[in-house]
Amino acid sequence: MGGATFSIPAWAEFAAVAVGSIQGAAYASGFRERRIDLFGVAFIGVATGLGGGILRDVSLGTALVALSSNWYIPVAIAAALIGMLLARVFSSIDPVITVLDALTLGLFGAIGTTKALAFGLPEVPAAFVGLIAAVGGGMLRDILLNMPITVMHVGSLYAVAAGAGTLTLVLLHDANVSVFLSAAICAAVVFAVRLLAVAFGWSLPEQRSLELS
Amino acid sequence: MGGATFSIPAWAEFAAVAVGSIQGAAYASGFRERRIDLFGVAFIGVATGLGGGILRDVSLGTALVALSSNWYIPVAIAAALIGMLLARVFSSIDPVITVLDALTLGLFGAIGTTKALAFGLPEVPAAFVGLIAAVGGGMLRDILLNMPITVMHVGSLYAVAAGAGTLTLVLLHDANVSVFLSAAICAAVVFAVRLLAVAFGWSLPEQRSLELS
Amino acid sequence: MGGATFSIPAWAEFAAVAVGSIQGAAYASGFRERRIDLFGVAFIGVATGLGGGILRDVSLGTALVALSSNWYIPVAIAAALIGMLLARVFSSIDPVITVLDALTLGLFGAIGTTKALAFGLPEVPAAFVGLIAAVGGGMLRDILLNMPITVMHVGSLYAVAAGAGTLTLVLLHDANVSVFLSAAICAAVVFAVRLLAVAFGWSLPEQRSLELS
Numbered sequence: 001m002g003g004a005t006f007s008i009p010a011w012a013e014f015a016a017v018a019v020g021s022i023q024g025a026a027y028a029s030g031f032r033e034r035r036i037d038l039f040g041v042a043f044i045g046v047a048t049g050l051g052g053g054i055l056r057d058v059s060l061g062t063a064l065v066a067l068s069s070n071w072y073i074p075v076a077i078a079a080a081l082i083g084m085l086l087a088r089v090f091s092s093i094d095p096v097i098t099v100l101d102a103l104t105l106g107l108f109g110a111i112g113t114t115k116a117l118a119f120g121l122p123e124v125p126a127a128f129v130g131l132i133a134a135v136g137g138g139m140l141r142d143i144l145l146n147m148p149i150t151v152m153h154v155g156s157l158y159a160v161a162a163g164a165g166t167l168t169l170v171l172l173h174d175a176n177v178s179v180f181l182s183a184a185i186c187a188a189v190v191f192a193v194r195l196l197a198v199a200f201g202w203s204l205p206e207q208r209s210l211e212l213s
Numbered sequence: 214m215g216g217a218t219f220s221i222p223a224w225a226e227f228a229a230v231a232v233g234s235i236q237g238a239a240y241a242s243g244f245r246e247r248r249i250d251l252f253g254v255a256f257i258g259v260a261t262g263l264g265g266g267i268l269r270d271v272s273l274g275t276a277l278v279a280l281s282s283n284w285y286i287p288v289a290i291a292a293a294l295i296g297m298l299l300a301r302v303f304s305s306i307d308p309v310i311t312v313l314d315a316l317t318l319g320l321f322g323a324i325g326t327t328k329a330l331a332f333g334l335p336e337v338p339a340a341f342v343g344l345i346a347a348v349g350g351g352m353l354r355d356i357l358l359n360m361p362i363t364v365m366h367v368g369s370l371y372a373v374a375a376g377a378g379t380l381t382l383v384l385l386h387d388a389n390v391s392v393f394l395s396a397a398i399c400a401a402v403v404f405a406v407r408l409l410a411v412a413f414g415w416s417l418p419e420q421r422s423l424e425l426s
Numbered sequence: 427m428g429g430a431t432f433s434i435p436a437w438a439e440f441a442a443v444a445v446g447s448i449q450g451a452a453y454a455s456g457f458r459e460r461r462i463d464l465f466g467v468a469f470i471g472v473a474t475g476l477g478g479g480i481l482r483d484v485s486l487g488t489a490l491v492a493l494s495s496n497w498y499i500p501v502a503i504a505a506a507l508i509g510m511l512l513a514r515v516f517s518s519i520d521p522v523i524t525v526l527d528a529l530t531l532g533l534f535g536a537i538g539t540t541k542a543l544a545f546g547l548p549e550v551p552a553a554f555v556g557l558i559a560a561v562g563g564g565m566l567r568d569i570l571l572n573m574p575i576t577v578m579h580v581g582s583l584y585a586v587a588a589g590a591g592t593l594t595l596v597l598l599h600d601a602n603v604s605v606f607l608s609a610a611i612c613a614a615v616v617f618a619v620r621l622l623a624v625a626f627g628w629s630l631p632e633q634r635s636l637e638l639s
Contacts, residue, residue, distance in 0.1 A: 238633075241633065242633060242635055245632075245633070247574060247579065248579050248580045248632050249578055249579055249580075249632065249633050250578070250579060250580045250581070250629065250630040250631065250632055250633070251630045251631055251632075251633065252577065252578060252585045252586060252589075252630055253575075253577075253578030253579060253633070254633050256578055256585075257578070259554075271484060274487070275487070276487055277485060277487075279551070280485065280542075280547055280551035280554070280555065281547075281548075281551070282548060282551075283548045283549055283550040283551070284550075285551075286550050286551060286554050287550060297633050297634070297635060298634075298635055298636050299635065299636060300635040301635055301636070301637075356569060357565075357569075357575055357578065358574075359568075359569075359572065359573065359574045359575070
C-alpha cells in the first residue's frame with residue numbers, strides 16, 4: 001500500500017522524456033572538439049531522458065519502465081538527434097527550454113516520489129528517490145561526458161528545487177492529501193523554486209570550512 | 214516465455230570474458246603515468262570482462278551471472294594480469310585481438326538480447342539490452358579510468374555493429390527463426406560490420422548542428 | 427543455509443556511515459576551485475557513506491538498506507556538512523580518521539560478505555561483494571567528483587586490506603566458524619593490514635608489462 005503512483009498521460013510522459021533528451025544532446029553539442037559521433041549523441045539522449053527513471057526503478061528493485069515498451073528508447077534517440085541538429089535554435093529559445101525543463105523536473109520528481117511511497121518507502125528515502133528520478137538523468141549525462149556533475153556545483157537551485165518539491169510531497173502524503181493534489185503541488189513547488197532561482201540568480205553557497213584561529 | 218536464451222559452452226563464455234579483460238588491461242596499460250596498481254588492473258579486468266553482463270542482469274532485475282560461480286571473477290582477474298604483462302605482445306598481434314574482440318562483441322550481444330527476449334521485453338529494449346551487454350564493459354572501463362567513453366566517439370563502428378546485430382536478432386525472433394540461428398546470424402552481423410569498418414575505415418559522422426542563415 | 431548476516435548495533439552502523447560521509451566531504455574539500463555547492467557536498471556524503479551498501483544490495487538484488495529507514499540519508503548529509511565545516515580539524519587529527527576509517531572498512535566488508543553468503547553466493551563472489559561494500563562508496567565519490575579512482579592507484583593497501591579480510595571470512599565460513607567470530611576476524615584482518623600498510627608505507631606495485639627482447 002502506501003498510496004497510488006501519480007501518473008500522467010502517455011503523451012506527457014513521452015514529451016518529458018523528449019525534453020530531457022533534447023537538453024542532453026544540446027549540452028553535448030557544446031563539446032565539439034570531443035568528436036562525439038551520432039551513436040554518442042543518441043546514447044547521451046537515452047541516458048539523459050530515461051536515466052532518472054532507470055535509477056529510480058533500480059533503487060526500488062522493480063522492472064525498468066524505460067524497457068517496458070518499444071517507444072521510450074526511440075523517442076529519446078529521435079529527440080536527441082533533433083536536439084543536436086537544432087542546437088542553435090534551442091539555444092536561441094533558451095528561456096522556453098528552461099521553462100519546459102523546470103516542468104519536466106517537477107513531473108519526474110512527483111512520479112518518482114509517489115512511486116517510492118507506493119513501494120512502502122519511508123518519507124525521507126521516498127523524497128530522495130524522487131530527487132534522483134528528477135536529477136539523475138543529468139548526472140548520468142555528465143558522467144558519460146566525463147565532465148564535473150553540473151547539479152553538484154554552484155548554479156541556480158536545480159537539485160534544491162527538486163528536493164524542496166519532493167519533500168513537500170511526502171509531508172502532504174503524511175497529511176493524507178490525495179496523490180494527485182500532492183503531486184501537483186510538488187511539481188508547482190519545483191517549478192516555482194527553479195524559475196525564481198533562475199530569474200533572481202539565487203544559488204547555494206559554495207563549500208567552506210571553518211577557519212580555526 | 215518469449216523463447217529460450219542463447220547459450221554457449223562454458224569454455225567459450227570464459228574465453229569471451231577473458232578476451233574482454235585482456236582488452237581492458239591492455240587499454241589501461243596505455244596510461245602508465247597514472248600509477249594504476251595491480252588491484253586497479255584486476256578491477257579494470259573484472260569491469261571490462263564482466264561489466265556488460267552485470268549491466269544486462271541489473272537491467273533485467275535478475276541474479277547476476279557474474280556472481281553465480283566461483284570462476285568468473287578469478288578468470289577475469291587472471292586474464293587482466295596476463296593482458297598487463299603481455300601488453301606488448303597483444304599490441305603486436307593487434308589484428309588477432311580485433312578479430313577475437315569482434316567475436317566476443319557478437320556473442321555478448323546475442324546472449325544479452327535473447328536473455329532479454331526470454332524475460333519478455335519488447336523488441337527495441339531487448340536489442341538495447343543486448344547492445345549494453347556488448348559495449349557496457351568497455352563503457353565501465355572508461356568511466357573507472359576517468360576517460361572519455363571510447364564507443365561514443367568517432368571510431369570504427371563498434372556500437373553500430375553491436376546494435377545492427379541485436380536489431381537483426383529481434384527481427385528474426387519476430388519471424389519465428391529459432392534462437393540458435395537468430396543468435397548465430399546476430400553474431401555474424403556484428404562480426405562482419407565491425408571488421409569491415411576496421412578494414413575500410415568506416416565511421417559514423419561527428420555531431421553537427423544545422424547552420425541557420 | 428548460507429548462514430546468518432553479521433550485524434552490528436544500529437548506533438555502530440550509523441557511526442560507520444558517518445565516518446564514510448565525513449571522509450567523503452573532507453576529501454571533496456580539497457577541490458575548492460571546483461565550486462561544489464552545499465548540495466554537492468551533501469550528495470558526496472550520501473554516496474560515500476551509503477554507496478558501498480547500495481552497490482552491495484543492488485548486486486544481491488535485494489531491497490536497499492539505505493532506503494529502508496528515515497535516518498540513513500539525514501545522518502550521511504549531516505556528517506558530510508560537519509566534515510566540510512571541520513575539514514581542517516579532521517585534517518589535523520588525520521591519524522584518528524585513518525584508524526576510524528580502517529575500522530569502518532572492516533565492518534562494511536564483514537557485513538557485505540556475510541550478507542552475500544546468506545544470499546547463497548559462492549565464496550569468491552561473496553568476498554567480492556564484501557570488497558565492493560567496503561570500497562564502493564569511495565569509488566562512487568571519485569566518479570562523482572570526476573577524479574581518478576583512488577583505490578585503483580598506488581597507495582596504502584586499502585582495497586587489498588578489504589579483500590584480504592573478506593577472503594579470510596569466506597574461508598572461515600567454509601570451516602564452519604561462527605558468523606560472529608568470522609566477521610570479527612575479517613574486520614581485524616582488514617584493520618591490521620590497512621594500518622600496518624599506512625605505518626610501513628607498504629603498497630602494491632604499479633602496472634608493468636614484460637620487456638620483450
